[in-house]
Amino acid sequence: MSTLDAAHFHNDEAARKMIEGLRWPNGPVCNHCGETQRRYPTKREGRFRCGNPECRKDFTATTGTVMESSKVxxxxxxxxxxxxxxxxxxxxxxxxxxxxxxxxxxxxFMAHRIREAMREGGLVPPMGGEGEIVEADETYFGKTEEPHVSAQRRGRPYTRSSGPRDKRAIISLVERGGRVRSFHPGVADAHNVAGIVRDNIARETRLMTDESRLYIKVGIEFSSHETVKHSVKEYARGDVNTNSVEGYFSIFKRGMRGVYQHCKEKHLHRYLAEYDFRYNHRVKLGYNDMDRTLEAIRGINGKRLTYQGTH
Ligand SMILES: [Zn+2]
Structure with a gap:
C-alpha cells in the first residue's frame, strides 16, 4: 500500500480525525479561550462547544488555522x-x-496557505553555537517590481542602477549539516545583512562567508569570521567554505525556474519559507515524505491567511 492510499487522503472524516489527533493530542482545546476541560461535542461532527461560561464559542480542529473557513x-x-x-x-x-x-x-490559494503553514513562526532559537559553523551568503532572483532604497540612501535622490539593486535580494544562513533560514530584505546592504546575521546566529558560532564586504563589520562580533575568496577561485580552505548555502541557492533557483516561473515579489518570502521548510526536514535530517507532511500540518495553527493577504 502506498502512502497515498491511506484513508485520510480519500475521506474527509478520516482526514479530520488525523488533524484532530495532531492538533489535540490530549483532547479538544478551545481555540478562542484555551479551555481544555469544559467542552462538549455538538451535533455536527467535528464541531465542539466551549463550556467556559465566559466563552461558549464553537470550534473545530481547523479554527484559527490556514484551513479555516475553507470549503475544500x-x-x-x-x-x-x-x-x-x-x-x-x-x-x-x-x-x-x-x-x-x-x-x-x-x-x-491553498498552495499559499500551505507555504504559510511551513513558515517558521514565533520565537525561533539562534542558529549555530559553540564549535558550530553557519554559512551566510546573498543571492539575487528575479527583478524587483519597485526600486528599493537602502537605509544609507534614504533621503537622497534615488538613481537607478543596473546592478543587483534592481533584483530581488535573498540572504540565507545555513548551519553546516543542519538548517537554513532565508530572508528577502529590500536591499542586501551592510545594514540589513548585519541585522539579519546578528538576530539569527549565536555569537559563539564560526561564521563563514565569501569575501563580500557586507559581512566584514558584523563578522567581528562572532567567535570567528572566516572567508573564502571566490574572486581568486578559492572555494574551500580546510573546512572553510560556503558550499552548503550555495547548494541551497541552487535548489531554490532550479525549483523556482522549473515550477513556479512567475512569482510576485510580495510572495517571495512565502516561496522561501517553502524551500526552507523542505530543506529543514530533508531525508538527511531523518524525515521521510510523510514525516515532513505531518510537520507542515503541525504548522497550521495561528497562521490564518486572508484572501486579501495573498494578493
Ligand atoms: Zn472557549
Missing part, C-alpha cells in the same frame, strides 16, 4: 500538503488543480 474537503487539503512536502522542487497550482479537481484559483 480536508482530505484534499491533506493531499495538497503531501504533494508540496514530498516533491523536491515544489508543486504548481496547476498540478494541484488537476490532481484535486478544485479550481485553479482555489489551488493557488
Amino acid at each position: 474537503a480536508l482530505h484534499k487539503w491533506l493531499t495538497a500538503f503531501y504533494m508540496m512536502c514530498s516533491s523536491k522542487k515544489g508543486v504548481s497550482a496547476h498540478q494541484i488543480h488537476r490532481t484535486l479537481g478544485v479550481t485553479y484559483k482555489t489551488a493557488w
